[in-house]
Amino acid sequence: MxxxxxxxxxxxxxxxxxxxxxxxxxxxxxxxxxxxNNQSEVSVPISFTEGVSEAERTKLADQLNELDGFRFIETNEDKARENIALGVSSFGITLAEENYRFIIGTENPNQAIVEQYISSMYWEKLRIEQAVGPEGDEHLRRTIEASLEDPSMDVVSQIGESEGDVFIYxxxxxxxxxxxxxxxxxxxxxxxxxxxxxxxxxxxxxxxxxxxxxxxxxxxxxxxxxxxxxxxxxxxxxxxxxxxxxxxxxxxxxxxxxxxxxxxxxxxxxxxxxxxxxxxxxxxxxxxxxxxxxxxxxxxxxxxxxxxxxxxxxxxxxxxxxxxxxxxxxxxxxxxxxxxxxxxxxxxxxxxxxxxxxxxxxxxxx
Structure with a gap:
């Protein structure tokens, strides 16, 4: 042998x-x-509709950039579509006051991760609006937002590998x-x-x-x-x-x-x-x-x-x-x-x- x-x-x-x-x-x-290289962030172009105020744009952009591994770059929708068509980006996002839509060039696993994150953002925003009510109590809004930013209990979640869960790519x-x-x-x-x-x-x-x-x-x-x-x-x-x-x-x-x-x-x-x-x-x-x-x-x-x-x-x-x-x-x-x-x-x-x-x-x- x-x-x-x-x-x-x-x-x-x-x-x-x-x-x-x-x-x-x-x-x-x-x-x-x-x-x-050591650059592991994925760049995603985002644009806003005309109904979104400047303060709201800044707030949404800051929230998006809290997602680890992604960098969201604000641009106009035409420029985003051009980058996607040229293959610079796989997908982009157009954000409105109450909804959002994806601009997709090619299928990309990262899209599911981003979509889940944005969905949670808008659901959180909707719940705040429902709690504030039609009268729009700004003091109550700020109190709720502050409590969400500094919760009394930390919840640790993990994305699993089971069928139907969003996988980490x-x-x-x-x-x-x-x-x-x-x-x-x-x-x-x-x-x-x-x-x-x-x-x-x-x-x-x-x-x-x-x-x-x-x-x-x-x-x-x-x-x-x-x-x-x-x-x-x-x-x-x-x-x-x-x-x-x-x-x-x-x-x-x-x-x-x-x-x-x-x-x-x-x-x-x-x-x-x-x-x-x-x-x-x-x-x-x-x-x-x-x-x-x-x-x-x-x-x-x-x-x-x-x-x-x-x-x-x-x-x-x-x-x-x-x-x-x-x-x-x-x-x-x-x-x-x-x-x-x-x-x-x-x-x-x-x-x-x-x-x-x-x-x-x-x-x-x-």
Missing amino acids: INIFTLQWQRLRRKPFMVLAMVAMTIVFIIFIGGA NNKLQALFGMTLFFAIYTIVFGLGEVAEEKQRGSWDRLILSPVRKWQIYLGYLSFAFVIGMVQIFAVFTMFHFFFGFDMGGRWLEIFIICLVYTFAIVSLGMLIIGLVNRSSQLNAVVPIIAVSMAMLGGAYWPIEIVNNEVVLAISKVIPVTHAMEALKAITVYGKGLADIAQPLSILLLMGVLCMGCGINLMERR
């Missing part, structure tokens, strides 16, 4: 281009999609997790590519019939693919956390466990693919199709939370990327613990065991 394991590293040292290319492409895509972490898990599929599965080469040359049968035990042969190849995948994933995570300012929350033990389980699942999937193909050319053709499909359906390219198609959501449940993304975001974005991600980790382990069993069975039959 050790000899096979070290032999794979010697081959990698002689031909490191594939792994280096995957790491480089991961970095480029993360920087391109998620950005490598972090573009940086979405890009980091999605692209890292996606390109790791190539590295891990192609790391097992030597098995396909051995099968094509016919030397795999001789290797199986050699005095070396079968489990040692399998473990030698599988452990190499596992280690190279883990190194790539964790190297990218630590690089972007410490050098590019991507805040992953410091929960490194939980993140490490998620990476371990995900890598095991992908290694097992690679073993299943190797068992189905006969030549390395078939492997080269199949892997990109599977990797891209898994990334698209599993939420690596875009958040799975914004998908409404029931068929796509059903398919995503049998894709390892889906559960790895869910676990990573639960730890880093929502601040959950290891017990809270037991389900996605268990599913990944189950997928890994099933794929590994089927893959080895196919290898033995052939």
Whole structure:
């Protein structure tokens, strides 16, 4: 086993281009999609109708800018529409005295967060108006507003992940997790590519019939693919956390466990693919199709939370990327613990065991 394991590293040292290319492409895509700067605020253009007074405009703008992660810029509606049409902003808002409307260019997960916040603002304003009454008692209005600004009881609320709740969208972490898990599929599965080469040359049968035990042969190849995948994933995570300012929350033990389980699942999937193909050319053709499909359906390219198609959501449940993304975001974005991600980790382990069993069975039959 050790000899096979070290032999794979010697081959990698002689031909490191594939792994280096995957790491480089991961970095480029993360920087391109998620950005490598520390500016995490989303700019949203806002405009007001003619019926809104100057004092009310200032008050609404100040309230909006209390929303963390967003910066609301006052402009006129024509300018806002122009920015949205040019792709500078995904959406904008026109505010009136008693209502508001969104100007939408493209679907964006941040819109749901902003809409929920503005809705609460207008509901609060409506309740104050109802309490003040038609006579408009300004003293009572100021008293209510003061009590709302300095409440006697602090209520801590949390946005959950359950169906129907507004999810927290972090573009940086979405890009980091999605692209890292996606390109790791190539590295891990192609790391097992030597098995396909051995099968094509016919030397795999001789290797199986050699005095070396079968489990040692399998473990030698599988452990190499596992280690190279883990190194790539964790190297990218630590690089972007410490050098590019991507805040992953410091929960490194939980993140490490998620990476371990995900890598095991992908290694097992690679073993299943190797068992189905006969030549390395078939492997080269199949892997990109599977990797891209898994990334698209599993939420690596875009958040799975914004998908409404029931068929796509059903398919995503049998894709390892889906559960790895869910676990990573639960730890880093929502601040959950290891017990809270037991389900996605268990599913990944189950997928890994099933794929590994089927893959080895196919290898033995052939």
